[in-house]
Amino acid sequence: MASSRRQYPFHLIEPKWQQTWEQQQAFRAFNPGDSVPNGHPFGVRHDLSGKVADRKVLPPKFYILDMFPYPSGAGLHVGHPEGYTATDILARYRRAQGFNVLHPMGWDAFGLPAEQYAVKTGQHPRKTTEENIANFTRQIKSLGFSYDWSREIATTDVDYFKWTQWIFLKLYNSWFNPVRNKAEPIETLEYPPELRSAGVGQASRLSQTPNVSSEDRDRRDACPTDLEAARRAYRDSKRLAYKAMAPVNWSPDLATILSNEEVEEWESKGFKIERKQMPQWMLRITAYAEKLLTDLDTIDWSDSLKEMQRNWIGRSEGAEVDFAIADCQLPIADSKIRVFTTRPDTLFGATYMVLSPEHKLVPQITTAEQKKAVEDYQAYAASKSDLERTELAKEKTGVFTGAYAINPVNGEKIPIWIADYVLASYGTGAIMAVPAHDERDFEFAKKFNLKINIVVTPPESWLRAHALPALKTEALSELQRMWSEGAIDANNNVLTDAFAKAPAFCDEGFVCNSANSEISLDGLPTAEAKKKIAAWLEEKGLGKKTVNFKLRDWLFSRQRYWGEPFPIIWKKDVAGNLYHEALPESALPVLPPTLEDYKPTPDGQPPLARAKDWVNLPDGSMRETNTMPQWAGSCWYYLRYLDAKNANAFVGKEAEAYWMGAGQLNELNELHGERVKSGSGPHLTDLTNHPFNSTPGVDLYVGGTEHAVLHLLYARFWHKVLFDLGYVSTPEPFFKLVNQGLILGEDGQKMSKSRGNVVNPDDILKEFGADAFRLYEMFMGPLQDTKPWSTKGVEGVYRFLGRVWRLFVDEKAQTAFEQAETTAATPNQELLDHILLDGAITDDAATPAQLKTLHACIKKVTEDLDGMRFNTAISAMMEFVNAALHWQTKPLAVMKTFLQLLAPFAPHLAEELWARLHSTFGQRAPSLPYGAWPKFDPALLVESEIEIPVSVNGKMRDVIKVAADADNAALETAAKASEKIKAFIDGKPLKKVIIVPKKMVNIVVG
């Protein structure tokens, strides 16, 4: 039911232009070396029609990227078109400015829902995926976006995931060289001395090689029995893709593991997730932690997004310190416990030590008396998921191991505890506890009655606020003395009153009670004490400065069917031990097998293990049965778009250099300087405004904030590896990134089925058309903001488009059209021929006032587009239309220019009116999308007479009209001459007159 009369026939106009664009391949982007078809509007614009577009003649590039969607069964929601419309408007704007715009779309198509559906129904996930893609395609195309569909990709395409597997091979066959600080082919990895020559059994000494971390040692569960195996193990331990036992997030419901980053999402959906040790493929993202952190400074992302990545990477500087185990019966290598601390300056205050329950030394150091308690506690800790651990974190728990360590600075024997507030996966899995200066240690020490030694004196304000009430003294020096003696007097386990009531002091202060016969930190500020103690520890071989990251290596395998199979096979060595080997590139793509049943095997193997013929190869080796996570495909899709059909490489070198290349400005000025000056190329300002010198990679990337730490961190990591290996030319993939804000329901709540406030884009399109939908999404407010949906608001912009229509169209012809339409059997585009232009549109010259209105609009729209302020750009066009509706005559040139401004926002309507405007005047319509963007003429905006506000004592009292070039004296005279102003200043002594030329006058009186 048509609830109300259509504002204009968008139902005919929109399909018409979408068909036209598709037939023309109007938005195809040309790579260096492509032939530009004769008559293609891009070729016509850039003088490349029918020519080969080599690198030297192509205009500068602009790469505008959307985060490609996961094609879910639910179809598009209103959040998708928000970002897509913003990028489409900018793509059309840059195209009009003369850039070669790359604006592609594709599908992040692997994913669990299609697989779950397959498990339930037996329908192949590919079929489900393709149906969903078809629906998404229909919806997205109906919005009239100017995507280059010839570059469409899906991560599930064989031709696509072949290259995902290829990149995995690059990761597998590379290591991170710490000396050169970059990834290199594994062949450049030198073996340690003991592996260079023959010598069976020497490999076991690896465990003492200083720069092999404890993780590396854990990784080798089986002792190599010959040199070859030892070498293989060594290499495997260094690869960027490696196999390791890892604590994983196992979901018994999903029968797969999840990355740390994914846990929350699935847990919130009600899936159970447990911690479990399993062998998994890992990607060594931690090798890039430092680069991923520091390179954030080189890219144009929002502060909050950068901050999220910084938090996730979690860099902290500190020191590792070794604590000897007292009365130790263990072999030398294990007789000490290493801890990581950010506060080595408080080492004298370390009164006990805590290991994570999973720490590998726990069984060895635990005394017989404590054995049962310790094992019970370990079982208790293992039974809790990460979520439970944090939720139950209110009360500290732990048990004493019975063992003691020696504090290296004062020789004190301190008890070793285990507690789950110490995480196995961070630092060394062990801490020195300084209860006086760490809240968690303080809480633990109070609960278990452990000794608390004060080693930092707080500033006076803190002392007075927290310690004074109990200490009962006013003198600062006395206060400090009593404070610093407070805990020592405590008979080793009884707190003084002063201390019991104060919280732990965890900030920086001045060190006290920290001296031995060799070193004293007393009196030093925290920062200096850190340096001094670190130097001393290093000199004594007791520890060293280190940097720690929260970031862990990326758990890269999943026990699923619907993902990229690994290009890896497993073989047995002479001793019968399994080892892995990469397939050669010629073996790619590795296709998943055909299955009848997509469930995991009954014995818990991934679904791929069901395909015995596929798994077992003729030579006796076996295929890897894990698959890659969904994130793999999205790590590099922006590169495939550059050269989507390339059968020989993941991306061609020339295409990559052109679209991703940085530092183009000089080259471009040289290449285009002449054309810029002659006006045929992009405007010079367009080039210089565009930061080519610093723009590596994608010029603009728009998407939701939900990918702040997952996709965006993973993609940056892969890109950096590819950069190190010489496959891409920039260190960062996405130069500028903008997060679109969430669209809430009409009620201000997040849209959800259960609330019944979900807006379906198809419904909006049907009632208001694509142009109105696009316009509304942009008019709602700033792109980045969270904002509620309002269908009334859609009607508002829809009415605006109706006013645009009526600005151009003859009223009687419109009535004739409507009558013809009601009698027509089916809607058809020929009905549009009833439409005639308003007779007020003439070829006459524009009046100065009309030009001023137009150029104010050009200026505002252009500036707002540069700043991505779409909402105010639309306001500016509304103002133009509101003014133009009152014009007696509507000059053709003015109306054309307005349509060019409107075109990026409402392209269908603009095209229709553009075409009619030209045909009515017997002109051949040049391409609207490739027409040069209008330039505003500042001279036209200059006023001869301007209005100036006049204030008295800072309060606005009147507005005076003066000549635009009036000098200060004239302004002052005019201001004082105002009757209203006189009323406020007469009879009062004049103190001061402030005049800002062309802005305001402020008269200050007594």
Add this chain to the structure above:
RNA sequence: GCGCACGUGGCGGAAUUGGCAGACGCGCCAGACUUAGGAUCUGGUACCGCAAGGUGUGAAGGUUCAAGUCCUUUCGUGCGCACCA
């Protein structure tokens, strides 16, 4: 708790570097045209006041001739992280 962002009419939001607060749109009020209006057009619309005028950008201070904008304190909202030693 820590970090980041942000508080402006009945609502979404404007206000480039401190310089006429509330552009534009929604809603609402009045009118015009109409058999009709959920179409269209015109006018009005921050608050108090008949008016002159006064008051207003979460709150309280401060800087300034001038503050939504800068500074301090405080309250509130959203997002992220959360025993990371």
